[in-house]
Amino acid sequence: MEKNNKNNNLSKASDTLVTEDAVAVYDDKAETKEILARENSTGFVTAIESETFEKGLNEDVIRRLSAIKKEPEFILEFRLRAYSLWKKMSEPTWASIRYSPIDFNDISYYSAPKSKKKKQSMDEVDEELLKTFERLGVPLSEQKRLAGVAVDAVFDSVSVATTHQKELEKHGVIFCSFSEAVQKHPELIKKYLGKVVPASDNYYAALNAAVFTDGSFCYIPKGVTCPLDLSTYFRINTAQTGQFERTLIVAEPDSFVNYLEGCTAPIRDENQLHAAVVELIAHERAVINYSTVQNWYSGDEHGKGGIYNFVTKRGLCQGKGSKISWTQVEAGSAITWKYPSVILKGDDSIGEFYSVALTNKKMQADTGTKMIHVGKNTHSKIISKGISADESHNVYRGLVKVAASASKARNFTQCDSLLTFDKCSAHTYPVIEVSNNSSTIEHEASTSRISEEQLLYLEMRGLSRELAVSLIINGFCKEVFNKLPLEFSVEAVRLLEMKLENSVG
């Protein structure tokens, strides 16, 4: 049920936009096309020797991977069980995305920078690597400490440096790579691994459980407000290496943490698979705010290259009065398949989802959230902003499910789509299932586009076209950007500007 709206007349003061339900397609050949075609500026490759497995996936590969990482038996068992589940599963096809089949035997499942000895200080970190981070704008230095951010940098699959461990240790906060957590805190890993996203959950979650290489682990003890915003930068570097990150965050009763995750990737001709799993657990009255800025390489304007991003992110509001908030700015990847969700199990718990998904060129994004209300008086809020440009395809898919047990549950959902020029499309598929009669569900949706008249109006006040586009976009995304930590919000604004602006001058 797509509708086309051909309208190129700049002279019409009030063009009408055809919308049908939540589906709208805008087709135009405005000259502003250029503005929306800016190359990913983080597209470069660092020359560092790395150790990489031969391509292919089988039980032996998993055993070797586990052996290299010196994992305890229960992890290997977890992996092997997941692998046997995965073999019986098939790729999901319900998402509104199109891509040629992935050959899972054409992927290498492990790649690590060769010098694997843990670094004691920043001075020991490979200079080439530091330069890469610098170009990406990741100041892995003391500046970050002053800015109040601890960075766990993930370069390909192995965490190479972790800052501010000591400061965190003082408060009993554990923030380290997943591999390190497996070695040092096996009891916590054993208790929580796969409890929110079981290996059987879906195809990509099962694959991740079988072959995950590294990621982050974060544990906030009872009553502790984490003294720093915790931040992880993921990055894919080696060609044809799948990246299978696994993140686990546990917040004990009355604790609080802001967690930031940022991603960039260099240009690659061949598509790369990224299948991450993130699990969050919030106990009584604990608060976890999880923010993501995702800017994987999205391929060129012909749809060549780019990351396939199949991610399972889920939070469990286990305790009464707990709160989990997802904020995401999705601006990259050729394909995004991602639905950060919250299971509102504890009574009075709160789940939030704030999202900006920007697609341009031939990008495809099928993203949204699930809010599962189980406990009484649970509240959820969904704010989704989709921006489509060029020939991209942008889908919001959401589920609000209220169980019979969740009396007096409330949900508010707002889905806004903004279409820029050209042959892009925006679709929303909200699903609401309510099994009691004391709950309140509100859903609002809108579709608009950046009109030529709006841009002209701002230009006639002396703003360049680029600035005009950026002001309109930032205005549209304001509710989401306001939820990001200040530093991240600046980065997010810059990222969207970069994506949508013309490279004038």
Place this chain on the structure above:
Amino acid sequence: MIYIEDLHAEIEGKSVLNGINLVVKAGEVHAIMGPNGAGKSSLSRIIAGHPAYNIRSGSIEYEINLKKKNLLDMGVHERALNGIFMSFQYPVEVNGLSNMEFLRSAFNELSKFHGSEELDALDFAEFAEKKIKALGMNTDLLERELNVAFSGGEKKQNEIIQMAILSPRLCFLDETDSGLDIDALRTVASGIESFTNKHRAIVIITHYHRILEYVNVDKVHILKDGRIVSSGDSSLAKEIEKHGYKNLG
């Protein structure tokens, strides 16, 4: 300040201007009147650089620092940076963008262009509020989204606020008076009147004689079928009020 010579223009193949000649000097206030479809709005939009128009022949020269520049060679935002302002007959709504943020961005772009100091959010708020109070207008407009859910009168006031903050040299005010009740008209008119000075030229485009009771004009031009058919002082506007446009041209 601006020299328009034998200007012919069309939009979507339809002629809208058929040989306009007009000179406006610094310090002058002109009024352009005329019936619907005479080409009044087209003229101001062409001055501002609206890309929908095709200039068939003629020239527009814009004088800056005693040098004449070909206005038609300048881009839309370049014209604005060089002091050309057009108030919109139907100001455009931009959801999500705060009026304050918009005004500050525009002000700072202009400051950058002139090499003067940009203002941060706090300083700008103070500056803008002062300007708006001086106009006798409501500072609440600053906190709202750009023109979104503004009444007709508020939108027109907001155009005058933009003019006051950006302090342009040449202002084309396109039917700034239409749709205003008498109080709003007085506010807008006194805003315009207070804005006049010897370095600035203002061109008021209007259907009605009404606004000219509040703003002193040096010249009145009657536009009909894309041509100026009559020019004179403010008494010409009174003539029109009495006899209409029919007998002209």
